[in-house]
Amino acid sequence: MTILDVRNLSVDYETEQGTLRALRDVSFTIEDNKIVGVVGESGCGKSTLISSIINLLANNAVLSSGEIIFQGKDIVRLSEDEMRDILGVGVSIIFQDPMQTHNPVLTVGRQMMDIQYRDKTSKEKKKEAAIDMLRVVGIPDPESRLSQYPHEFSGGMRQRIAIAMALMVKPSLLIADEPTTALDATLEVQIIEKLRELQGKINCSILFISHHLGVIAELCDEVIVMYAGEIVEHGDVRDVFHNARHPYTQALFACDPGRIKEKSKNLPTIKGSIPNLIDLPSGCIFKHRCTQRISVCDTSPAMHRVSEKQQAKCHLLTQGKN
Amino acid sequence: MIMKQNNELQLIIKHFFRNILGVAGFLIVMLMVLSAIFADFIVPYDPIALNIKERLQGPSFSHLLGTDQLGRDIFSRMVMGSRVALQVALPTVFGAVSIGFVLGMIAGFGPKWLDNAIILLLDTLRSFPTVMFALAVVALVGPSLETVIFIIIVTSIPTYGRVVRTQTLSIKSSEFILAEKSMGSSTARILLVHILPNIFGPIAVLSAMEIPTIIGLEAGLSFLGMGVRPPTPSWGSLLNEGYTLIRNTPWLLIAGGVPLIITTLGFTFLGETLRDAVDPKLRKRN
Amino acid sequence: MLGYIIKRLSLAVLIIVFAITLLFVMIHSIPGDPVSTMLGPRATPELKASLEERMGLNEPLPVQIAYFFTNAITGNLGTDVFTNRPVTSIIGEQLSYTLMLIFASISWSALLGIFLGCYSAIKRNTISDKILAVLSVSFIATPSFVVSLYSLLFFSVYLGWLPAIGAGDSDDLWDQLIHLVLPAFSIGLSWVGYIARLVRASMLEIMSENHIRTARAFGLPRRWVIYRYALRLAILPTITVIGVGMGFLLSAAVFAEIVFSRPGLGKLVIDSITTRNYPVVMGSVLLSTIIFVVSTTLSDIINAMLDPRIGRQL
Numbered sequence: 078m079t080i081l082d083v084r085n086l087s088v089d090y091e092t093e094q095g096t097l098r099a100l101r102d103v104s105f106t107i108e109d110n111k112i113v114g115v116v117g118e119s120g121c122g123k124s125t126l127i128s129s130i131i132n133l134l135a136n137n138a139v140l141s142s143g144e145i146i147f148q149g150k151d152i153v154r155l156s157e158d159e160m161r162d163i164l165g166v167g168v169s170i171i172f173q174d175p176m177q178t179h180n181p182v183l184t185v186g187r188q189m190m191d192i193q194y195r196d197k198t199s200k201e202k203k204k205e206a207a208i209d210m211l212r213v214v215g216i217p218d219p220e221s222r223l224s225q226y227p228h229e230f231s232g233g234m235r236q237r238i239a240i241a242m243a244l245m246v247k248p249s250l251l252i253a254d255e256p257t258t259a260l261d262a263t264l265e266v267q268i269i270e271k272l273r274e275l276q277g278k279i280n281c282s283i284l285f286i287s288h289h290l291g292v293i294a295e296l297c298d299e300v301i302v303m304y305a306g307e308i309v310e311h312g313d314v315r316d317v318f319h320n321a322r323h324p325y326t327q328a329l330f331a332c333d334p335g336r337i338k339e340k341s342k343n344l345p346t347i348k349g350s351i352p353n354l355i356d357l358p359s360g361c362i363f364k365h366r367c368t369q370r371i372s373v374c375d376t377s378p379a380m381h382r383v384s385e386k387q388q389a390k391c392h393l394l395t396q397g398k399n
Numbered sequence: 400m401i402m403k404q405n406n407e408l409q410l411i412i413k414h415f416f417r418n419i420l421g422v423a424g425f426l427i428v429m430l431m432v433l434s435a436i437f438a439d440f441i442v443p444y445d446p447i448a449l450n451i452k453e454r455l456q457g458p459s460f461s462h463l464l465g466t467d468q469l470g471r472d473i474f475s476r477m478v479m480g481s482r483v484a485l486q487v488a489l490p491t492v493f494g495a496v497s498i499g500f501v502l503g504m505i506a507g508f509g510p511k512w513l514d515n516a517i518i519l520l521l522d523t524l525r526s527f528p529t530v531m532f533a534l535a536v537v538a539l540v541g542p543s544l545e546t547v548i549f550i551i552i553v554t555s556i557p558t559y560g561r562v563v564r565t566q567t568l569s570i571k572s573s574e575f576i577l578a579e580k581s582m583g584s585s586t587a588r589i590l591l592v593h594i595l596p597n598i599f600g601p602i603a604v605l606s607a608m609e610i611p612t613i614i615g616l617e618a619g620l621s622f623l624g625m626g627v628r629p630p631t632p633s634w635g636s637l638l639n640e641g642y643t644l645i646r647n648t649p650w651l652l653i654a655g656g657v658p659l660i661i662t663t664l665g666f667t668f669l670g671e672t673l674r675d676a677v678d679p680k681l682r683k684r685n
Numbered sequence: 686m687l688g689y690i691i692k693r694l695s696l697a698v699l700i701i702v703f704a705i706t707l708l709f710v711m712i713h714s715i716p717g718d719p720v721s722t723m724l725g726p727r728a729t730p731e732l733k734a735s736l737e738e739r740m741g742l743n744e745p746l747p748v749q750i751a752y753f754f755t756n757a758i759t760g761n762l763g764t765d766v767f768t769n770r771p772v773t774s775i776i777g778e779q780l781s782y783t784l785m786l787i788f789a790s791i792s793w794s795a796l797l798g799i800f801l802g803c804y805s806a807i808k809r810n811t812i813s814d815k816i817l818a819v820l821s822v823s824f825i826a827t828p829s830f831v832v833s834l835y836s837l838l839f840f841s842v843y844l845g846w847l848p849a850i851g852a853g854d855s856d857d858l859w860d861q862l863i864h865l866v867l868p869a870f871s872i873g874l875s876w877v878g879y880i881a882r883l884v885r886a887s888m889l890e891i892m893s894e895n896h897i898r899t900a901r902a903f904g905l906p907r908r909w910v911i912y913r914y915a916l917r918l919a920i921l922p923t924i925t926v927i928g929v930g931m932g933f934l935l936s937a938a939v940f941a942e943i944v945f946s947r948p949g950l951g952k953l954v955i956d957s958i959t960t961r962n963y964p965v966v967m968g969s970v971l972l973s974t975i976i977f978v979v980s981t982t983l984s985d986i987i988n989a990m991l992d993p994r995i996g997r998q999l
Contacts, residue, residue, distance in 0.1 A: 172898070178896060523703040
């Protein structure tokens, strides 16, 4: 069953320089119990995508078209009150920066109990639930730490608390926005393992945002590759990782330090930079940096289904050359 | 999430609105300065000439705001009052800024112990409740225009001193000054060429914001009879006379209070607009 | 935390000592001698000498200061020139009136200011926000004694709703409260504007922080997000400002006490200046300075205790 269905989502930001077209015609679905990774450089629209899904876009953002169907309801059309029946119930989120994700003047226990405000259980029960959850994510001595403030925990601990809070509400969809970026590599592995273990326990889907290809490969069932506000490739993790069809995905893999076999002094990079999203070039969004550019690239390519589980947005696929 | 909104119109309204206040403030300040300068030509009567026969008259064509207990023309006294307000405001701002500047610079550039000593001095000066301090001084030397100026200078030094010190410290440690130093520029050069212009903006804004406080304080002390000596017409002394005759001649209170309120508002609006203009970050944030 | 409190308290003591010394130095560096000013035209050499001796003014300056400190610690600020009563007890009688006025003013202005600040922040950039912004600035800019005068003129003299003078019957609480309304309104008004602006700015800053996004992402009720999650942080700068506000209110109270003929520290000082009762003036000024320093220190300490981040850092 489909848990989240994003259809033709476009989001603009009104800036002083003009309209910045942050997301353009983004469509994908997330099925029950699946972990979907989203990968892309900074500025590719990952954060805007998340903000749209939880209906917390910035004030200058305009959702110019599209639908976001979550459990049969179009989030775009929900009021703030109606949205509250989804946030912290069906959807919960782990944010990127664990150091700023919690309220600094409320104890961790208070914050964990506050998010259970919908449950009609007693205060003691809520406290127990919080303690249990902290224990599950591996916080030692959770009973006493409940009365501590966020700044008394390390970054890794705080991210565990964030995970505990996000999972405590037993969501059907968990959004994880680069949950390990701010942490060091050892912690990253631990957090990823914890996430996978817990996902199996509570049977939720996860939308996992990362720019770390290794983590995506490790954790996810599907991967969405985004570039400059568009989805350029989407498919089963194994298919995409073994047989990337979009030149951008290929370049991304070529630059991944984890995948470079031979020793070389310089890390490879993709030449050029992301196009200006205020003044969009016509045609394929990646054409300026693409090494396989052909004349037809001046027109916009459509999403092309290359197999049952993989699709990419490149003219080469329809030209039959790739 | 907003589906479509007209940001442009809001922006224009916002800027227009803020500018209206700024322009109004500027006009009020100009009006006040001009009336202070040309007071001698504006006033229909000698503001300190007694005319007991016509005492305590209500507003009329010959006396726009009536006359006081001693038969003096209130309108003339009101116009002259702007001169006293400026006579206090200008030297105090100048004095406090100069001393604050020197102290702040020394604190920012000097050795740690000197910095601490100056901070302690500024904190001490700041720890007196202004009016109480003023009353103590007046009790000692008696009320006069010079006393008021002295009091206000002393109590507003800390405001400027602290700002100058903070700015000096932040500029001193900024990269371009470090680069200058490494290239062998002297401290004096750095002071003159880089720090002075950088501090000027914030100080100008601060001064514009301080002037209403100063004018208010002068009027307040004169109201208490602890400021400008009679028969000099100050808005504060007008208010004082109005207060003693509150049940008979409310126009005295109007003549002293309204120009005072308008002037403080004018300087404040001007200062606010100035601050936003100097600090574009602030303009964006609001 | 304890270290911070000790540090802050010792700084306060240092500043008070400095302030007293400064006052003394000032008295002695000012041209002319205070005794002549005090005695005015009545001054005869004999009278001057006796007064100087009584006040210890014939001793060298450091001795005078040391003398004053040792006395001040024991609560002795000298005696009234006319009645020979201890200055401390004269001031003590008046102080409660001033403190009552200040607390009443800061309470209503803080409550209303915080509410208006929150309201403006939530209604950011709407017409009501803009009107409130202009009102706030106007309140701040208008000298409090003019507000006192005009509210006296309008509410007491013109409308006759509220009593014009005095502090009310000391046995009748209701009467005292009625007499407190206009003075507290007059000197609190500018603080409404001040606090509203401060709270608005700090609310807007806090509301854009990541942890507020987290609270909203969990669908917490709007009220909780605003009052429990944002205001609790946004209010911290206000506490510091209220401490500083005490000093301004001590000044403003002087005017309110004169305008409404209320007993209090300010009225005492003015009356004492008129009667050249020099020890009472100096005692009152010192006491108000001490109150000011103590209140700023206390608000800093309370701030540190409420903000767990500061408490741990220091």
